[in-house]
Amino acid sequence: MSFHSLHIPQLQLSLAAVLKCGQSFRWSIIPLRTNDYNGPTHEYRLCLRDRVVCLRQSSDTLFYRTVYPDPQPTSPQLALRDAETLAWVDDYFQLDIDLVKLYDQWAIRDKVFARFRDRFSGIRILRQDPWENVVSFICSSNNNISRITKMVQNLCSHFSPTLLSLPDPANPDQSFTYHPFPPPSILSLADVSTTLRTLGFGYRAEFIQKTAKFLVDSHGSDTLLDNPCEASEQWLQGLRSVSTAEAREELLKLTGVGRKVADCVLLMSLDKKEVVPVDTHVYQIAIKHYGMKGGSGKTTMTPKLYDELHARFFSVWGEYAGWAHSVMFTADLKAFADYNITPSSSPQKKTSTPKRKRESELKEEGKDCLPTPPLTPGPGAISKAVIGASVLALEPETENMTLAERVKRRRTGKRT
Known part of the structure; x- marks a missing residue:
């Protein structure tokens, strides 16, 4: 099936940044073999419940197509399902929000942001499925992006049947299998935590199983013909329509969900655009760029300090503070150190070699979802x-x- 196209400049959406900066962990990112430097360089794939969405991007165009399992839809069905995919793309990337306008506003309000805006353009907050978002960020505790991605994908391949297989666009002899995200009813079963431990989830295994069971016991697992989501998933989606404080209060009832994880879910799946998830890494950004005072030694993230940091960022960026925070957070990631740097503008490479790796590189379990910014x-x-x-x-x-x-x-x- 051929790709459809949407005129979307990378200033409005950069897949290369948005899908790799620690918001979502199930996208397959596959390099393409191409000599067209103005065309797409990668294909991005995500498995939904009943289809796989494939995306590519050039400087001014987003290409999308949908692949369905057998039996293939008929022509009338195909037109309807393709319209559903287009609606999903629009909703998932929140394309109704003018990101360039937001960048302009943040740059006026914040001279620090203005220094990063051109290099880190096109970073917007995804509107994800709340259930998947909850589980993914339970996995983020004391973890890093690469490992979270592996854990979430292992969870899907183990607890969900294969929906379909697709060949590698650069190597047709190789194929990849795709699995939907498992619903709460599947992950609520008693033996799930034991299985997750064998998959390397550690203490997070019990958190996931207990959270799934709590949701199923409290809100049910029934589905309707016109809504394939289970009742507990629908309840989570319903938190989009309540206040931030009320939604946060409900999320904090879930095992393994503290303030930071709850705020990640509020921002990335429940439409609470003003929320800034805070951890020690964000604290370092606040010290480095925004005048927050840093204490000596290791800082404990108390509720008072959390609220002070959140208030500070909100005062700088306004009602879309969570969106602006994501740009600054991405800019501080080690994986993005060379992002959008041309050879002529890149800083000179240091000639000295560290005698030993940073402690965070040696202790994989000790990392958070996003790497610690370099300290002064x-x-x-x-x-x-x-x-x-x-x-x-x-x-x-x-x-x-x-x-x-x-x-x-x-x-x-x-x-x-």
Whole structure:
């Protein structure tokens, strides 16, 4: 089936950023073999309940097509289903919101944002399925994007039957299988947590099973002919129509959902556009760019500090503060360090190599969903560097000494 097209400039939507910045974790991103530098370079695929949506993007056009499992829809059905896909694309990416206008407003209000706006254009908040969003961000606790993606995809492939298979567009001999996201009734079963532990979910396994069971017990698992979502999923979707405070209160009843996870769900699936999810990484951004004071040592994210940070960001960005926060958060990701940097404008590469990796790179379990921004070195680190440079400056004659002579000279304190 051929692709349909929508005129959408990348200033309004950048798939390369939006689908990789830690909002959604089920998109398959497949490189294309092409010599057309102005055309699509990747295909993006997502499995819904009854179809797989495939997207490609050029500088000014979004291409989309839908693949269905057998039996294939008839021509009248196909026209209706393609219209459904178009409506889904519009809703999922919230294309009714003028992102360029929002960027303009944020740049006027915030000089820091203005520095990032051109390089990180096209980043908008997705309007995801709330149930999938809840489970995904339960997985995000003490985790990183790559690992969350693997966990969520393993969950789908294990608990949902294969909907269909599609070939790799760059290698037709290779194919990929696609699985829908499992409903609460499936993940509420008693043995789910044990299975999830074998899949590497750790303590999050019990959180997911208990949350699913709570939803099913509280709101049911029945479905209707005109709505394939279970009753508990429909209840979650209904939180879009209540106040932010009321929706947050309901989400906090779920096992494994704290303030940050609840706020991620509020922002990314429940239409609460003003909500800024806060963690220690966001705190570092606030210290680095927005005048927040940082304490010495490790900071505990207390409710008071959380509220102060949220209020600070809201005062800077306004009613779409959560959207602006996503741009700044993406700009601070290590994976986006070279994003949209041309060779002529890129900073010079450092010649020194760190002797050891950052602790966050060594401890996979210790990472959060989004990597910690680089911290400003403390006075101790600066003073050691200055002292080392001074010693070298005072002793240029050591350059031609042997190692043994240097050691002897340092021990005796002699000058030759």
